[in-house]
Amino acid sequence: MPNPNPVQAENPWSGALVEWKAHPTWMGRLAKWLEPRLPADARTGLAAQSTTIDAIDDPAWVDRVCAVVGQDAKQLTENLAAAIEDALIVAYHGCRPVDAGVFHAEGIKCNDPVILAEHARSLVADVPGLALLRPQIEARLAAFDDRDRDTGQVYLMADDRLLPNGCGHYLLYGSEWLQVLLGWEAHAALRTYGAPTIIEVHLPLSTIAPETRKELAWYLLREWSRQIVARDDLVPEFDFSFVLRRDIPPEWIAGHTHPSAITDPFYSKIVRQNPFQTCPHCDDPVLTGSLV
Ligand SMILES: [Zn+2]
Known part of the structure; x- marks a missing residue:
């Protein structure tokens, strides 16, 4: 037949x-x-x-x-x-969470300025190095012109080698939304919070x-x-990006790593050693993480 x-x-x-x-x-x-x-x-x-x-x-x-x-x-x-x-293609997302387990449990959510604003507030409240921004954070959020810069999008890269060696700012400082909001004076403090993380995604x-x-x-x-x-x-x-306009479900998350060294594109490409090469999910994968 x-x-x-x-x-x-x-x-x-x-x-x-x-x-x-x-x-x-x-x-x-x-x-x-x-x-x-x-x-x-x-x-x-x-x-x-x-x-x-x-x-x-x-x-x-x-x-x-x-x-x-x-x-x-x-x-x-x-x-x-x-x-x-x-x-399917193996693609990568660079970020700086406290616990990468949240991605294994929930996937990667689209950029949402409401959630990011809450994250910014909690960072400024909790991270000692951001104390000087506490009196300003609400005014900054209210006047933030770039609030919708990446709304509804998720970025992935096709070659993880470029994350620590070309796009290291995602690993060192977190999302660009946060970086633009908080400014350069927040850089040193942001490098003390969370762990530089590369999420592996199997993308259909x-x-x-x-x-x-x-x-x-x-x-x-x-x-x-x-x-x-x-x-x-x-x-x-391979400098190639995927811009998705949808959430990435947890079943597409294949794993994550924490690179040992990261080139900082903001400071003359100095190489920063990463002291945070583990996270709660690495220590106990049964934990799914509740901290972003
Ligand atoms: Zn981890």
Whole structure:
């Protein structure tokens, strides 16, 4: 009996968990997905082309795949974007909670200025280094022009290496909303509260915006082409973000870590050692955490 849906049945991306920096999770799948579209010797031909493209991020790597497949970049990217819709990607969220267990229990909530304002009030009330802000906090909240800067959004990154080494301010100081509200004079105190944390999320690619999925597909094609030709062990850092306009449910939370060192983008990129490499959930995962 013929398979009623052969395309879906043969999709090598179905149910796959893809991680950018772990090439074995996707390089082979992309090769398998490309196989029916390639002439018999195309992959060999692709690898045999001269390595005149030097830059890792040169768009010409995608052109090279397109040339052997016989599709333009737009067409090939759209086809791949449709195929990877059935996959999940490992993505990361940088933050500074007291107990990361709250994310395991509740997921990651969208940016909500009402909740953030309450968090700011409790921080200013409880953290000794923020005592000078106590007489001002209500006035600051009332006059906060950037109150809705990220409302209803959650940010994730595709490469966790960039969190301690490029976007360290989320780990050192918490949300940008809080940083902008409290200002630079709060920095030293914020570094004493909570633990720098990287939350690992297994994100279904069906839930991200179609345009973002196309962009991701293009980058997968570019790096695959470069790897086939260069055959090196390099795993380039991937500066790629997902902006979700929905809460992340707890079942998508796969784990969390606390990095040992963080580069501070606000202070000449000095490297700060992290004295908070554990949290209540690390100490006892049965605890789900009640502190943000
Ligand atoms: Zn922890």
